[in-house]
Structure formats: structure tokens, C-alpha cells
Amino acid sequence: MKLTLKIWRQENAKAKGAMKTYQIDGIEGDMSFLEMLDVLNEDLINKGEVPVEFDHDCREGICGSCSLQINGEPHGPDRLVTTCQLHMRKFNDGDTITIEPFRATAFPVITDLIVDRTAFDRIQQAGGYISVNTSGNTIDANSIPVNKHDADDAFSAATCIGCGACVAACKNASAMLFTSAKVSQYALLPQGQVEAVERVENMVRQMDLEGFGNCTNTGACEIECPKGISLENIARMNREYLSATTKG
């Protein structure tokens, strides 16, 4: 497969970036998108050029490290997969592929295709946890009965890998799907009730402080999320927030 790649190149956070065009040949349909970029980087290194920097870690679709806006969509045209799980068979010989970093003021570019997503870490640190005494007399979690439906929904919310595709897809660069997934995974379980009010208030406050946009319910985040996190989580977070505001 022969491809034309248009890739965002930016030397560092302060440098002015620009799209640069590369030609690449010998790409197999069974390769992942990141393996295709590996081939490009080998070519660039052999030519003495600076390779394209991009985030990756597990390459199994579970760590949330890989990103990339591919042909105008986060993680590319396939659904429910991360960039590392996107196969080149989704593209055709002769295609031109545009590759950009996830764009959001809260996700500043570090270099090339790598963006700083620590805003998500700070939202998580603001309340995405439960305080459990681990001194040795902790009650077994399984001793607290949980409704199967709630357990399933909490688990689904917890599958969010925090990759940032929701922010990248949203026309407003809103982080509400991510934040709502992290709120929901506790809101649905008895263990999460103790800190429910502080959790949603603090996480939403941090989300706003980071400079993410407002949700306008376009639903783009849900469609582009590699883990299929549902918009129902955002509705739940809104309820939690309204309830917390009333109690607070």
C-alpha cells in the first residue's frame, strides 16, 4: 500500500507547527496505524531526519496513551478502537491521510503529535477516588450487595481509559464525557456515596478551571469514544451536580 501522509510537525511547545507531507510505501493491511508510523520513522531515521513523535504504550487498546486525530476523527475512522488497534486495511492504496494532535487549549502540544493530557489527571485527583482505610480491617467489598444493573453501568463507566478522544471530537473541546465517566463509576456504587457531594463539585470545578469547553449535547464524544462510554453518564453527572448543589 502506498500512502501520502500529512502530519503536524512542531519542534516544541513554543515552536510554530505546520503540516508536512510524506510519501510512504510497503504498508500492509495487517499493520496497525502505529506500526505504519514506525515504518515512516525508520525511513526518516535512515535519511537522517527527525522522527515523528507520537504517544503510545501498551498497543493493546487499554492504556489510553495513544491519541491522534486521523482524517478529522480521533483514533481514525473505525469505531470502538484506539489508534493502536486501528488497522491499515481501513485505508486504500493511494490514500492521503491527515494526522494531527488532539486539539484543545487544555491539551497543549508538547511536540509533534504528543499533547499534554495531565488536565485529566488533575480532574481525577480532584475527586475521582474513594477514601478507604487500608489499615487491615477493611470490609470486603463483596459483602456489600450491589444491584447487577448498577454494577454493570459502573463497570462500563470505569472502562474509560482517559485517552481524550471525547475532548478531541467535541466541537467545544468539552471534557464532560471523561469527567462524567469518572463520577459515574462511583456514583452508582454504595462505596461512592460518602464523598458523592464533594466528588462531583470538585471534579466539575477542576474541569472548568482547566479550560475545557461546555457540553452542547452533539453526541460526538460518545460516537468517537474507543470504549463506548455512554452519554447517559453526562446526564447522571448533571443530576449528581444538581443534587450536590442543593445539598451543599
Added chain:
Amino acid sequence: MGIISSSIARKVAMALSGLFLVLFLGQHFTINLTSTFSPETFNEFSHFMGTNFLVQAILQPVLIFGVVFHFVMGFILEARNRSARKVSYVSYKGNANSSWVSRNMIYTGIVVLAFLGLHFYDFWFPEIAYKYIEANPSDATRYYGELVEKFHSPVRTGLYVLSFVFLALHLYHGFASSFQSVGFNNKYARGLKKFAKVYAIAIPAGFIFIALFHHFNH
């Protein structure tokens, strides 16, 4: 707007003000529809709305506040959303994951706002001048004639029809998504959202019918 500072509070405020305006729209449509089959009924309703103390002194200011709040907050949110992505994508495939109407609420809203300017110029300002500035005597039969006279002009009728199309586009996303904003998203909400989508098309289509009816029948 300062007290409504969090993103979720603003989103809920947008939804609630929008729902209030949707309710008003249904009431406005019901009264206007009577003009197509009973001028007397239309005059009676209009006279009641134009002279009742509760409507004039309480509901009307609340409605105007609702409209102003909705569009001012809409602009504030739009400014914030634009600043949340200062560097745009070279390639952005919005159609792959969201509807055109959901992404362009600000533009459909601006058209509806411009229409409101025309609509106030046509009906509200003359009405206020008639009653409160010129202090004309009360006339319970003038409303139907004033309405019909306005729709003689093909330009005005065309502008009204075009505006109602944009109103439908605005409501098609706005009405249904307001339930999500206030946290109502479950199996019951699905039926309500379907109703909202039908309402979003039916009410503006009804307004278009009324405008065309008077244009072609008089």
C-alpha cells in the same frame, strides 16, 4: 450571569430557559392558529393577552427576560467554547459523529434572534405604542386586521417562512437535548425526545402554514 458560573449550571440554565420558550411557542402557535378559521376567536384571545394585567405585567416581562437570558448565555457559552480550542484542526470531520444542527446552534439561534427583531418591529413595538404611548382606546376587533395586513408583503412572508425553517433546525436539537442537560436520560426520556423532535418540526411548520395562509387568502 456571574452566579451561574459552573459549566453544568450554565448548561441547565440554558435548557430550562429553552424549555420555557418552547412552552411559550406552543401557546403562541395555538392562538395564531385560530386566525386561520375564526377571526373572532383570534381577536378575543389577542385582546385578552394584550389587556390582561397578569399577562402584561408579569408573564410578558418574564418572557422577555427568558429570551434575553437565553441568547446572552448562548453567546457567553459560545465564546467559552471557542476559547477551549484556540488552534483549529486542519481536517475536522464533524458529520462523522454529530448532526449539522447540533453543531450549528449558534448560527440557527442568531437567525431566530434576527427574526425576533423583525417580529418585534412588526407587532410588539406598534402594539406597545398603540396601548401605552399613544394611549388609544381599547379596540377588541383590531388584531385580525393587523395580522392580515402584515402578510400582504411577499418579502415579509418569505422572511417569516425562512426564519421558521431556522427555528425548526434550532428546536430539533435544542428541545430534545434539553432533557439530557437537566439529567433526564433513561428509557422514558427516549419517548420524550421523539415527541420533542416531532414538536420541533410541527410547530414551525404550523407557523409557516399560518403565514402562507394569510398571504395567499387576502
